[in-house]
Amino acid sequence: ETGVTQTPRHLVMGMTNKKSLKCEQHLGHNAMYWYKQSAKKPLELMFVYSLEERVENNSVPSRFSPECPNSSHLFLHLHTLQPEDSALYLCASSQDRSELDEQFFGPGTRLTVL
Amino acid sequence: AQSVTQPDIHITVSEGASLELRCNYSYGATPYLFWYVQSPGQGLQLLLKYFSGDTLVQGIKGFEAEFKRSQSSFNLRKPSVHWSDAAEYFCAVGAGFGNEKLTFGTGTRLTIIP
Numbered sequence: 001e002t003g004v005t006q007t008p009r010h011l012v013m014g015m016t017n018k019k020s021l022k023c024e025q026h027l028g029h030n031a032m033y034w035y036k037q038s039a040k041k042p043l044e045l046m047f048v049y050s051l052e053e054r055v056e057n058n059s060v061p062s063r064f065s066p067e068c069p070n071s072s073h074l075f076l077h078l079h080t081l082q083p084e085d086s087a088l089y090l091c092a093s094s095q096d097r098s099e100l101d102e103q104f105f106g107p108g109t110r111l112t113v114l
Numbered sequence: 115a116q117s118v119t120q121p122d123i124h125i126t127v128s129e130g131a132s133l134e135l136r137c138n139y140s141y142g143a144t145p146y147l148f149w150y151v152q153s154p155g156q157g158l159q160l161l162l163k164y165f166s167g168d169t170l171v172q173g174i175k176g177f178e179a180e181f182k183r184s185q186s187s188f189n190l191r192k193p194s195v196h197w198s199d200a201a202e203y204f205c206a207v208g209a210g211f212g213n214e215k216l217t218f219g220t221g222t223r224l225t226i227i228p
Contacts, residue, residue: 004157040220041220042118042217042218042219042220042221043158043204043206043216043218045215045216048215056215090157090158092157092158100146100165102160102163103158103160103216104157105150105157105158105159106157107155107156107157108157
């Protein structure tokens with residue numbers, strides 16, 4: 001595997017379910033990101049991790065819970081989601097926490113909340 | 115806070131024709147500017163970026179962009195498009211000063227017709 005991978009690629013869940021999205025980067029990067037991409041809206045930065053420490057949380061509801069057990073893996077735990085949370089969730093990584101560093105994106109997880 | 119506007123939601127171009135995608139930004143200082151491309155079912159890929167220096171920036175896949183401070187613009191161009199260029203294109207601005215947060219536009223979908 002190379003680059004940034006995300007699993008699953010598609011997920012359908014009910015509002016009472018608990019699920020997790022997984023992201024893995026094989027680039028030796030120190031920073032990882034979760035973005036939400038909704039139709040007709042700009043990409044929204046959700047969380048930033050640097051060296052496994054959360055450094056930014058952009059007022060994301062608590063039903064989204066990130067976890068970064070090591071610098072290569074990032075999870076997004078989901079519980080009691082709402083239909084408006086349906087979107088494409090993108091993971092990205094960069095060498096360090098700087099806009100000078102290119103962010104490499106995974107293919108995303110298409111989430112549908114029923 | 116910085117913002118990005120991509121005025122064109124959808125553009126259709128004939129294969130072999132030239133292309134220009136518009137991007138306008140709002141930021142008080144010199145911004146860091148990016149263009150990303152997202153092919154169907156894929157994550158975002160960096161095409162090019164501007165930090166300083168020469169205002170005409172060359173990127174991958176034959177794309178270029180020009181930073182015009184007087185117009186607050188960073189338009190993306192390609193002299194001759196290929197069918198494989200059909201994708202969604204996102205302009206983004208970074209605040210700099212070690213701030214990793216990128217603000218994205220809503221994207222322009224490019225369709226190529228034979």
